[in-house]
Amino acid sequence: MKxxxxxxxxxxxxxxxxxxxxxxxxxxxxxxxxxxxxxQLKERFPDNVVYETIDVTADDAVERFYRLIERNNGIDIVLIASGTGFTNPTLELSKEVTTLNTNVVGFARIASAAYRYFASTRNNAPGRIAAITSVAGTKGIGVAAAYSASKRFQRTYLDALEQLANRRGDNIRFTDIRPGFIRTPLLDPEKDYPLIMSEEYAVPMIVHAILSGKRVATIDWRWRVINALWSTIPTRAWVKMPIGL
Ligand SMILES: NC(=O)c1ccc[n+]([C@@H]2O[C@H](COP(=O)([O-])OP(=O)(O)OC[C@H]3O[C@@H](n4cnc5c(N)ncnc54)[C@H](OP(=O)(O)O)[C@@H]3O)[C@@H](O)[C@H]2O)c1
Structure with a gap:
């Protein structure tokens, strides 16, 4: 059983x-x-779901995470899907700090804990750390400064852990999932977003990326094209472009 x-x-x-x-x-x-x-998730799948409340920004997050792993009798894959973000053109400080605490500090807390778990407790059986980052991590986005920078951090952190695993010979693989807009509670329900995807459309692609062990998966193909174009734009030109909502 996986x-x-x-x-x-x-x-x-x-x-x-x-x-x-x-x-x-x-x-x-x-x-x-x-x-x-x-x-409620546990009630729907009583035989194969265990749960634990974890706040990734709290000091006890790692202790709770390890307790959860123990109650599940181990894990093969960790998916970090916790995250937050705001459109924040006025740079309201509390929004910037909440985003960074969750997506940077909280992310590193869980990703590094997952790494230590895979590296030390499983006799080098293969493990995978997957994360939902974002296309927003490709470039700095002015109306979402903390969010886009935090998503860049997540990508770089996964790259760094991969290099560490290669160097140390730890049997850990990585999957960086970069979606464009998906209609979830994270987004403003009143707003229209370009090329927005439903969960029903996007999540099977995310599941496939995890199961097939992709290193990087941009969801979906239209965002892959847009993202590839974004990466070719020099920063001096990018900063003059009115990107964002
Ligand atoms: N929706 C999009 O358009 C989109 C696009 C690209 C990337 N993403 C990324 O996808 C990830 C999931 O977002 P989503 O769209 O599914 O949003 P969501 O519905 O708001 O889900 C966010 C999840 O993160 C959890 N979370 C937030 N803060 C947390 C904390 N401090 N500790 C533990 N868990 C926390 C939330 O649970 P609790 O509130 O119960 O803690 C919730 O389960 C995020 O990293 C987001 O940046 C989303």
Whole structure:
């Protein structure tokens, strides 16, 4: 039986991925801050879901994460789907700080804990660290400065862990999933977003990327094209472009 831990499994992409893996018969170790949606997930899949409330910004997050792994009798894959973000053109400080605490500090807390788990407790059996980063990590986006920078951090952190694993001979693989807009509670329900995707459309591609062990998966092909174009734009030109909502 395969085992996956999903952090950020109470809503949006993480919840949907958790449902898909649970429906395939995987053991799913689900975590987020809110207990009620995790409890409901467990009620739908009583035999193969365990859960734990974890706030990735809190000091006890790693202890709780390891407890969750133990209750699941181990894991083969960790998916970090916890995250937050705001359109914040006025650079409201609390939004910037919340985004960085969750997507940078909280992300590193869980990704490094997952690395240590895979490297030290499994006799070098293969492990995978997957994360939902974003196309927003390709360039700095003025109306979402902390968010886009935090997504860049996540990508770089995964690259760094991969280099570390190669250097140390740790049997850990990495999957960086970079979606464009997906209609989830993260987005403003009143707003129109370009090329927005439904969860029903995007999540099967995310699940496929994890199962097939892709290193980088941009969701979907239209965002892959846009993102490839973005990367070719020199920064001096990019900073003059009115990108963002
Ligand atoms: N939706 C999009 O358009 C889109 C596009 C590209 C990338 N992404 C990324 O995809 C990831 C998932 O976002 P989503 O769209 O599915 O949004 P969402 O529905 O708001 O889900 C976010 C998840 O993260 C959890 N979370 C937030 N802060 C947390 C914390 N401090 N500790 C633990 N868990 C926390 C939330 O659970 P609790 O509130 O219960 O803690 C929730 O389960 C994020 O990293 C986001 O940046 C989203």
């Amino acid at each position: 085992q996956i831990a999903i952090i950020g499994a109470s809503s949006g992409i993480g919840l949907k991925v958790a449902e898909e893996f649970a429906a395939m018969g995987w053991h799913v170790a689900a975590a987020a801050r809110r207990k009620e949606p995790l409890k």
